[in-house]
Amino acid sequence: MKMKEKIFKIITYSSSIMTIIFLLGIITSIFAEGIPIFKEVNLKDFFSSPNWHPTCFPPDFGILSLIVGSFLVTLGALIIAVPLGIGVAIYISEIAPFKVKEILKPTVELLAGIPSVVYGLFGLIFVSPLITNLLGVPIGLNIFNAALILGIMIVPIISSMSEDALSSVPKSLREASYGLGANKWETTIKIVLPAAKSGIFSSIILGFGRAVGETMVVLMVAGGAAQIPDSLFDPVRPMPATIAAEMGETAIGTPHFHALYGIAIVLFIITFVSILLIEILRKGKSIK
Amino acid sequence: MKLRIIAILTIIALLVTPMFARGDRLTIAGSTTVLPIAQAAAEAYMNSHPEMNISVRGGGSSVGIASVMAGNVDIGDASRKAKTKEIATARENGIDLYCNIVANDGIAIVVNPSNPVKNLTIDQLQSIYTGNVQNWKELGGPNKPIVLVSRDVSSGTFEVFNKLVLQGSTQDAGALMLASNNAVATTISNTPGAIGYVGLGYLSDNIKAVTVNNVKATKQTIQDKSYPISRTLHMYTNGAPKGNAKKFIDYILSPEGQKIVEEQGFVSVR
Numbered sequence: 001m002k003m004k005e006k007i008f009k010i011i012t013y014s015s016s017i018m019t020i021i022f023l024l025g026i027i028t029s030i031f032a033e034g035i036p037i038f039k040e041v042n043l044k045d046f047f048s049s050p051n052w053h054p055t056c057f058p059p060d061f062g063i064l065s066l067i068v069g070s071f072l073v074t075l076g077a078l079i080i081a082v083p084l085g086i087g088v089a090i091y092i093s094e095i096a097p098f099k100v101k102e103i104l105k106p107t108v109e110l111l112a113g114i115p116s117v118v119y120g121l122f123g124l125i126f127v128s129p130l131i132t133n134l135l136g137v138p139i140g141l142n143i144f145n146a147a148l149i150l151g152i153m154i155v156p157i158i159s160s161m162s163e164d165a166l167s168s169v170p171k172s173l174r175e176a177s178y179g180l181g182a183n184k185w186e187t188t189i190k191i192v193l194p195a196a197k198s199g200i201f202s203s204i205i206l207g208f209g210r211a212v213g214e215t216m217v218v219l220m221v222a223g224g225a226a227q228i229p230d231s232l233f234d235p236v237r238p239m240p241a242t243i244a245a246e247m248g249e250t251a252i253g254t255p256h257f258h259a260l261y262g263i264a265i266v267l268f269i270i271t272f273v274s275i276l277l278i279e280i281l282r283k284g285k286s287i288k
Numbered sequence: 289m290k291l292r293i294i295a296i297l298t299i300i301a302l303l304v305t306p307m308f309a310r311g312d313r314l315t316i317a318g319s320t321t322v323l324p325i326a327q328a329a330a331e332a333y334m335n336s337h338p339e340m341n342i343s344v345r346g347g348g349s350s351v352g353i354a355s356v357m358a359g360n361v362d363i364g365d366a367s368r369k370a371k372t373k374e375i376a377t378a379r380e381n382g383i384d385l386y387c388n389i390v391a392n393d394g395i396a397i398v399v400n401p402s403n404p405v406k407n408l409t410i411d412q413l414q415s416i417y418t419g420n421v422q423n424w425k426e427l428g429g430p431n432k433p434i435v436l437v438s439r440d441v442s443s444g445t446f447e448v449f450n451k452l453v454l455q456g457s458t459q460d461a462g463a464l465m466l467a468s469n470n471a472v473a474t475t476i477s478n479t480p481g482a483i484g485y486v487g488l489g490y491l492s493d494n495i496k497a498v499t500v501n502n503v504k505a506t507k508q509t510i511q512d513k514s515y516p517i518s519r520t521l522h523m524y525t526n527g528a529p530k531g532n533a534k535k536f537i538d539y540i541l542s543p544e545g546q547k548i549v550e551e552q553g554f555v556s557v558r
Binding site: 050051053054055056057065124125128129132138139140141219220223224225226227234235237241244245246247248250251252256 | 320346347348350351353354371373374432433435440441442443446447450456458461462463464465466467471474475478479480481482
């Protein structure tokens with residue numbers, strides 16, 4: 001018995017150590033391969049030049065247009081997904097009768113189970129011609145298309161986490177509100193939502209992190225033009241798409257290769273900060 | 289007791305596996321353009337030579353050449369020629385990059401079927417892709433803005449297009465940069481004002497190929513190099529191919545192998 005316990009302890013302990021080793025390994029390799037690019041271009045040019053011409057002579061390694069592309073697409077996705085996701089969460093947690101809830105919840109979660117390449121195909125084959133035909137714009141692969149698809153993709157992340165936050169608001173709060181004569185709408189908006197605030201913000205940040213790092217969809221539907229766009233219907237080239245598209249054909253050890261790792265560092269920092277924010281929100285809540 | 293038996297069996301298995309694996313093995317990696325040829329040829333070759341075990345991976349031309357340099361693979365596929373820098377690095381490591389030409393490939397210039405434009409010159413293509421010509425009416429087409437569709441700057445297809453069409457000038461920043469031949473074909477077929485380029489194997493009724501300098505992209509014109517945008521596909525080995533690599537490359541160059549090349553939408557070398 002004692003032996004078994006010991007083995008169990010060793011297995012769980014070593015798996016958690018392994019996770020940390022993997023993480024450290026990934027971080028060191030990203031930084032080790034990414035830092036050398038700053039010998040070729042200075043930090044300021046890397047972030048402030050919109051010219052990404054990695055295979056020209058001489059090459060330009062400016063990632064401003066890639067960063068702008070990533071943020072516009074992600075912002076668009078949040079504008080679509082936040083109201084939808086929170087709406088679904090409120091409906092499931094506060095309004096829906098038990099039976100509807102039982103069906104709706106897994107249905108929304110099923111959205112999260114669809115592989116991103118399927119979302120990408122949907123955007124490429126179905127949404128793109130729809131945009132050119134309905135809106136009369138020349139290009140169907142653009143910020144709008146990518147934001148729409150990404151938005152649909154992150155609805156389940158936002159809704160299921162927000163729903164957890166709403167459900168964990170104590171019943172006594174709601175009852176007190178009803179007791180003071182508030183109706184359901186007032187109780188939800190003025191009492192339950194503010195009480196679940198930090199959980200909902202965490203869900204939005206998590207959705208942001210997912211959208212900013214999502215690769216397949218933006219690779220397939222964002223159009224891939226490395227430019228600062230003039231309109232919502234211009235193509236852009238987000239950071240993950242650049243890495244995915246160019247890494248396979250880039251000679252190892254060249255400046256282009258290191259520049260792609262440089263982009264990976266930027267992505268890593270963005271994700272790291274967003275996870276840090278979620279942790280801070282969680283801590284803040286538990287202190288209260 | 290049980291545990292001991294399992295342990296012994298595991299050790300035996302570990303010892304025996306590499307013996308089998310060492311048999312007749314051939315590893316291939318590299319260009320995604322050459323991948324369908326390598327894959328189909330490997331399957332056909334293994335059918336007739338069951339003792340042979342060929343593993344084929346993609347990864348890109350650079351990965352193919354780098355893998356030959358690192359000694360990880362027997363054959364490295366590349367849709368471009370090895371760069372001088374790569375050849376030099378290889379030589380430093382005692383590796384002699386040997387180029388075997390296995391197929392021809394042409395890049396067709398395609399537009400939406402609704403577009404009446406029939407022919408474009410290389411000069412016109414250059415003006416279109418650098419953003420100097422922005423409307424189809426300047427080329428005898430309808431009054432419609434030109435939507436540029438291109439491939440990722442590190443794909444082998446772009447590299448050929450860059451060399452033969454752009455000839456060193458910078459492509460317009462507004463061009464769509466798509467990740468595959470298929471994505472280009474799909475986009476051209478559902479975007480009326482679009483122009484793009486794909487490998488000959490990706491032509492279909494949904495997209496229209498225009499002639500370049502009045503030459504149509506066909507097997508004939510690509511083989512005799514009269515079509516201006518054509519290239520060769522390569523398999524790199526360390527020194528002249530020998531052993532299993534030689535057998536496999538000889539097979540691809542045989543009439544049977546070249547038939548596979550044609551079936552995959554490329555143009556044979558003879």
